Amino acid sequence: MARRSLARGALRRTRPILRALDNAGSSGAQIATWVALGPSLLPRQWWMTAVNVGLSQAYGYLVGEGVVGVARGAGRLARVSSDLSPRAERRVKAAWQGALGVGTGAAFLLSLRRQREIAELADTAPVSAVGQAAGLAAGTAGFGAVLLAARATTAGAHAISPAVRRVAPKVLVPALSTGIAAAGVLYASDRFLVRRVLRRLAVQAKDQNARRAPGRSEPLEPERSGSAASAESFDTLGRHGQVFVSDGPRRADIERVTGRPAREPIRAYAGFLEDREIEETAAAACRELIRAGGLERSAVFVLTGTGSGWVQEWNGSSIEYLTGGDCAIVSMQYSYLPSGLAFVYDRQTARRAGVALFEAVERAVRALPEDRQPKLFVGGESLGTDGGLAAFSSAADMLARTDGGVWIGTPRFTRMWRELVASSRRGSPEVLPIVDHGRHVRFVSRPSELTHGAFGEPYVEWESPRFVFHQHSNDPVVMWSPDLLWRAPRWIREKAGRQVSTAVNWYPWVTFWQIAVDMPRSVTLHGGTAHSYHSELLPSWAAVLGGELDVDHSDLQAVVRAGLVPGR
16 A cells, blocks of 8 residues: 555656646747758758757747747636537647648658759758758657756756745745756756766867877977977877878979979967966977078968867968968967857857967067068867967057958857948948958858959958958858847848858857857868859969969969868
8 A cells, every 4th residue: 555655656746847838838849840950051960950959949849838828817817718528629729730740740841842942052962861861850759858857947946845944935936946956957057967978078188189180290390389399299289280281282292293492381270288388389389480490481471270280281371382481380279179169158268379379479580680580370170260360459459460361261250240240331231241342351151252242342452461261151150149039140041151151041049050060060061162262362372462363373282182181
């Protein structure tokens, strides 16, 4: 008898948690699913669909419950009641849910067509129907798990409310009970899940950084950090630093391509060490630049890397071929974290590193007599762009202190990007804004746009210093921003991106997550789309360095591509 009583008690406690979905919440979740299956910037893999669907269903459930709760309250105040019998009400609800199910099926089939369209725009393989279905199922299961956790929290709040009632005013008991239960769930989730995952990722990143880059060894040239002549040992440069100093053309490679005498390119680099501050690392990189003879070259290029120190090889190789090796490139590592984690959790370190590195090099250059100072160029990609641009208070400051630069995939939260877009010519699209008729700064998504705006409008003569902001219209790193949660961005309203489906629309909460989930895949696609910038950087650097804008660089691009080894 006691066992039966305990079983009945357990069943009574779990019944609120395991009850069927409310009609209102279920309706909101299904409608949100339709939106979640809609197009974003990139074709989705199954896990991308799962995350979008799960988060959207949770949002739709809350909205549905909230709307119906308000409607019921208003009905009670107005003394409006339903004349339907319970049986008729059940039939109406069943018919409604059936219609919503048909709508979900139609939304799924339409999503397959949209995904094929987006795959064509990104020039990649379309997503399979099986993968999309698996993502839909996994996302729904994830939403179910979150809903169970929320209901368990509510049940916990009811369980502790008698104890709370003894020490708190009656009117505050529901809020306090729910707050205490929710805090307990959040604490447990953070302590036993979130922190452990983040700690594991950080440890993995640190271990990977400590492992020598495969196929790389200490450079023989004294012009490179990590060589026998360098004060920075090869093993301290980190995985991506080792790739940077090992890869790239040598003097003989440049002479073979150009047919002209060349100099041995200089690559200076300092790795991230736990007992060395960011400013000390920047100073070490600058010392490497000076040691290798970088200040005696015609041009110095300060390239700010991504989170774990990765430097775009198309940047370095393009510069070295175009200058005949008469250049010095300097960069540094400022974190173990990969770009994705640093992008979310550690932007300030990137900015601190960008400021420290540029100012260290600038001081060294400006200390020389004016007639002996090399030209000073800047560049970076992704988080490195946000960090590199932090060295300047404004675009005018950048124009005054440098001789040009190429910024790649600039995150939307970057202060100077926002200022330039805000000052762009009225009518020019946000994906390719026109700033001061292209006099010094030009936004491009492909090389042909170096000479004209998004709609073919010609620029004025390009004056020095010249700057290029490379951004593909389907690059989620550029197009994502926190305000997508509550506001439609210009680029969606304008529908001017040639790589973006015109079916992309904005919805609160949902679009924020759709674009965010696009980010991890954006770096895996081929060059020329999403967050992958490759051969198009060569003509951009040629233009910034003063080359003719209509020169066909296809032969040189092929040579550079053949010599590249992926470093990310």
